[in-house]
Amino acid sequence: YEEFQKKNVESQFITIPGGGHGFQGEDAQRADSARLEWFKKHLL
Secondary structure (H helix, E strand, O other): HHHHHHHOOOOOOOOOOOOOOOHHHHHHHHHHHHHHHHHHHEEE
């Protein structure tokens, strides 16, 4: 993330406290929403 910032690459760093390698419940919804927004913005 820091390297993206140094190179002015649009990016967002999202943390999920206590999140491991996978997400469940609200954490999964939050991660899925962020991923979907990225897809909409950059791929569609």
